[in-house]
Amino acid sequence: MNHFIKQLALPFFTAMLFATACTEQKTNTQEQTEIKTMDSTSKAVNDASDKLEDQTKKVEASLEKLDSEFKDTP
Amino acid sequence: MKKQIKLIGSSILLISAMLLMASTQQEKSNKGNNGNKGNKEQHKDQGKPGKQYNENNGKNKSDDDRRDDKNENKMNKDKNDEFGKDNKNANNNRKENRNWERYQKDYALYGYNWDRQTFKNRKKIKNQDKVIICHKFNGGSSSPVSIKVSANAVKAHMNHGDILGECPVVTGNRFSNTFLSNRTNYYNTLQNSQEQVTYSSSILDYALSRLTNSRLQLANMQNNNMPLADIQNKQAAVVDLEQNVSLLETLLGVAINIVANKLQ
Numbered sequence: 001m002n003h004f005i006k007q008l009a010l011p012f013f014t015a016m017l018f019a020t021a022c023t024e025q026k027t028n029t030q031e032q033t034e035i036k037t038m039d040s041t042s043k044a045v046n047d048a049s050d051k052l053e054d055q056t057k058k059v060e061a062s063l064e065k066l067d068s069e070f071k072d073t074p
Numbered sequence: 075m076k077k078q079i080k081l082i083g084s085s086i087l088l089i090s091a092m093l094l095m096a097s098t099q100q101e102k103s104n105k106g107n108n109g110n111k112g113n114k115e116q117h118k119d120q121g122k123p124g125k126q127y128n129e130n131n132g133k134n135k136s137d138d139d140r141r142d143d144k145n146e147n148k149m150n151k152d153k154n155d156e157f158g159k160d161n162k163n164a165n166n167n168r169k170e171n172r173n174w175e176r177y178q179k180d181y182a183l184y185g186y187n188w189d190r191q192t193f194k195n196r197k198k199i200k201n202q203d204k205v206i207i208c209h210k211f212n213g214g215s216s217s218p219v220s221i222k223v224s225a226n227a228v229k230a231h232m233n234h235g236d237i238l239g240e241c242p243v244v245t246g247n248r249f250s251n252t253f254l255s256n257r258t259n260y261y262n263t264l265q266n267s268q269e270q271v272t273y274s275s276s277i278l279d280y281a282l283s284r285l286t287n288s289r290l291q292l293a294n295m296q297n298n299n300m301p302l303a304d305i306q307n308k309q310a311a312v313v314d315l316e317q318n319v320s321l322l323e324t325l326l327g328v329a330i331n332i333v334a335n336k337l338q
């Protein structure tokens with residue numbers, strides 16, 4: 001009985017170890033992919049946001065100019 | 075004896091198969107929930123600057139009110155689920171409600187409704203303190219993330235079930251710290267951009283209304299034989315604003331397409 005149990009235990013634990021290692025590897029790969037996607041999206045978002053901020057400042061400056069030109073009118 | 079061994083063997087195989095299936099299933103669901111989930115959904119008003127991000131300009135009031143009621147109920151339900159189980163948590167809940175009431179009082183000027191006076195103070199109004207909230211995603215399918223938001227945007231977040239303060243620490247999380255840190259930074263970047271879009275959108279609306287008024291005034295001045303030099307200066311100011319507004323509209327459309335729905 002003990003002999004058979006030993007015979008079964010070794011392949012079983014080897015299989016479990018293999019499965020765990022594969023899962024861990026897959027998770028790491030997924031994380032790396034997600035991080036790359038997030039980085040590239042963040043870059044695009046930051047670029048768009050910076051341009052928007054600059055242009056908004058220009059519009060604000062134009063509005064101030066308009067305010068000074070139309071000072072007396074409501 | 076052989077029967078027993080066969081029984082033990084098949085049990086072990088069955089258990090390992092179940093474990094393997096369970097871990098694969100969990101991975102699939104996590105993969106679907108992380109990161110760019112919001113990309114799949116398209117906003118109805120996408121590409122219409124000033125309409126989509128109307129959280130601050132008070133338009134569609136009746137719809138907003140209904141949505142507010144619905145979301146407040148949902149928010150209260152979520153809060154009750156999370157905090158209403160014992161007295162200590164009930165106290166926390168009351169404290170959070172007090173905090174929220176205080177914020178509502180402090181920032182009564184919620185949103186950007188610009189006129190000449192408020193426009194002069196725009197920097198003060200825009201640069202409100204940042205508040206940490208626990209941002210939840212639609213349906214709570216993805217794990218929440220702690221982000222810093224402008225006090226101006228707190229109400230909009232609370233309306234869809236976010237809560238004040240940092241998210242509770244999750245134990246036994248299988249994600250690495252690097253991933254979690256990147257994820258937090260990512261959503262903070264999105265939040266900042268969304269706030270910029272909201273602000274720019276409100277400035278665009280104000281500039282468009284000022285342009286309309288200024289053109290009318292200019293036409294009146296021309297009819298009233300105002301000095302030509304004055305009219306030319308005013309015309310130059312109007313043209314300058316027109317050009318900048320046109321470019322802002324374009325950039326706003328681009329930014330909305332990039333940022334849209336990623337924080338949903």
